[in-house]
Amino acid sequence: MNAFTIEKWYYLYDYLTRKAGKGMGMRKTIISFLIVGCLVSFVFSVYFAYRVVHEHAYLPFQPEPSASNRYRIAVISKDTDTPFWSEVKAGVRFQANRLRMDILFYGSYRPNPSELLKNMDIAIASKVDGIIVEGMDTPEFAGKVLSALEKGIPVITIATDSPSSLRRAYVGSNDFQDGVKIGTYIKQHLSGHKQIGAVLGDSVNSMENLRLKGLISALKDDADLQVVMAEPSDVNDVNQEINSLLNEHPQVRVLVGLTSDAGVGIVKTVKNRAALAGYSIYSFDDTPDIIHLLRQGFIKATLQQQPRTMGEKSVSLIGQWLSGSGLPLENNYFISSNVIVGEGEK
Template identity: 35%
Template sequence: MLLLLSISLCFTGVFTGKVLYYDHLLAERKPAQKPLLHLVLISEELDNPYWREIEKGAQRAAAEEGIALEYLGPVQADKREQIRIIDKAIASKVDGILTQGLNDKEFNPIIAEAVKQGIPVITIDSDAPSSGRIAYVGTDNYVAGYLAGTTLVQQSKGVGQVGIVTGSFTSTNQQQRVKGFMDAIDGESGIHVVQIEESNINRIQSEVIAFKIMNQHPEIDTFLGTSSLDGLGIAQMLKGKNQQARIIAFDDLPETLEFIEEGIIDASIVQQPYMMGRKSVELMVDYLAGKKIVTIFNTDANVVRKEEISRGKGDFGP
């Protein structure tokens, strides 16, 4: 209880401090200048490397547009805390909110409240099309999961016993990736998904779960990790236990690329988080300026293997 109170006070202090900083920026501007727009980017998990890349893109666009952008989020993935931070952003009367879409009964009402207060919302990375958001920026997660499935079919020649470690059973993007993967392998009689477990998008938990799956099903020869940290946890488990299995991961974090070069991760479905952050800010600025914007902007996803890294293809690493 004390820990939860401490975390809550910590977030309140951070948010209030940044709002005061924004007020300070306004005070320094001359009356004739155009008012400074104030956007908030609310992540799934504050220090998740993937979300830090989204932040980099968003901050770059904000700097170019001359607007203020705050970056906030739960210390660890926590839907209730994410929704609480969105609520505080609404209370602070920000000009726009950028956040991950949630498949949660509490998400739609909080977005409806933002809309009621005249605050537009753009979802990033994971969509919530029925929430009232004005646009979605991110990967087509079903297509990305399908790409992971076709990659396995090609590499395994249609034979494999698969264990899946997914970041969340309730996150829309994770659900769509698993669905795309399952549809891609549906016609392969030699490929079977043996077990699916949830990691709560936590690297250590991913490692523990992968070890559990391997112990319970020693016949498994393939792992799919559907979040950026899942692949790392699986790879660390196999390396630490000196066990072998094919791994298909997501994203191109530096450690992921190192594991690919070492031959521990066989392939990764690489997204464009920097572009997601950048484009979401650009769309929000256009919307606030009264311009018509697209409601869905899908960023690219592609497969990265050792040969692509060796040839220097693609955009690898931050």
Template identity: 25%
Template sequence: MMKRLILAAVAAAALTAPAMAQQTYKFAIVPKAMNNPYFDLSRDGCMKRAKELGNVECIYKGPVEHEPASQAQIIQDLISQKVDGIAISVSDAAAAVRVIKSARDAGIPVITFDADAPNSARQAHVGTDNRAMGRALGEELLKLRPEGGKYAMVSGGPAAANLKERVEGVRDALKGSKWTEVSGSPTYCNDDLALAVQQMQDLKTANPDLAAIVPVGGWPMFVPEAYKSFVNKNKEAMDQGKFSLVVADTLKVQLELLRDGYANALVGQRPYEMGEKAMDILMQLKKGEKVQDIVYAGIDRVTKDNVASMLK
């Protein structure tokens, strides 16, 4: 009898062992657009950190193109699937308020990365100090051309809070200098890479004496052949120091273009680290731990002097 009881207890323990195994979680990371290679780095950081944690699955899902309505629907679908946490690069800060509240009401932790929605119910933000990044872009231009001139900016979505802050940061840095912003700046490409290049050409055509263009995101450089075609038309002016390109982000393709003389300076974010940190913060929230409201991943300034080391 005793032997049967012991065997039964062992069998019961074996049956309950899987239930006692480490809790597993599904955390989703939602970019603004999946056709933007910038977000591939956040995806890679998310996947790496999820693998390291061992009990986390990283789900990477977003709209193919920059479409706030599509992003909201994808988040709603993730809520229906009862994922354990969501990190969002917010396309439209105002429009995201409702869907973020829906996720929180469903008991799902929500944070933002890259682009914030500070007036929403999100619990934390991991990204870049975008105003400081904008100032860095302006400062790099001032170093190149302290004598000033006319400049223009290219931005992404007009409703993206992070990009608004970068634009204002550039203006902060150039305020009181001899640089003046042309009418019609910034243009908005809505993360359409080809359109970003076209807008650069349109700005130069409309302002033949334009001395600099500052894209506050890397969009035009993400289509390198089209971008090089634009630069080649203005290469003589660039080589003579009469036309400058200071661009945001530091993806490998951008570093290579800078190395080859197709830009003067880059100011980059750290999207890979954002993907990693997003997983850690969601895990903390899932465990009921307190988290820091805003975490900055830092920025990198790159010129011809340090581009080789950055490529390594």
């Protein structure tokens, strides 16, 4: 129906008029028919236009370059509005204001790796000048980084790295050294226990593996100490992992969660199995849940990071790359972290 143009309606009208002669009644009928036809055609045109706009609403709007020539930087994470990422954003905004950059934040309200990859596609299609992104050590993520570089868009990973990708630099904690710090603290506070249980958590990437290597490294000079873990499972369930670990190694009384989720999970699982008394639990990261358990004495110590500094540094590095100053960039820019302990701990 949409294919009928005004010109075609006119030819149809002329043909019917000549066929019908000059009878006024027939002419009125034909005119009414043509008016109805035009209205139907118009309605279908509006409908199809709405379909096109509605179905492609997700496509990024590409504005004209601003008169001030400010750089446009995308900051992408798997989740958003957590205390950690709120601090990262604060650091990003502060440094972006100093360097006169425009920032576009992308994220979801719960960890969502597929959404992060989709947001990278949107940022690349939007022709941003640079991308700061929470890294993932997967082939899919490395492919997105390569796509950005092919468009001349530098990528810097923040908080978690993607060492197998072609990102320009990593800004965040030194995960191996963080594992060494926690391991050293645990070693100094062991009370006769010789086995330490390590819990990886739901998703395992380079961060957890580096923390585990650092933990083992800190304990390796004592031949009597041993780090034990649950047998690998096809089900990524932190509670199942903890229960399996305690079932396989019932003598374990020192437990380390290599992520904040694992730390919280250890406390909940041990509580459900037995009293927390007699267990020494350690974690990484200073999320509100971990700090709450630390203050209650359920967690002995954890690692405190500096997310605001990470945000500031990542924007500075993007600025260096785009301006061509201070190059080449280093491979890693480690932001220091420190052990914090609960009340009554030394």
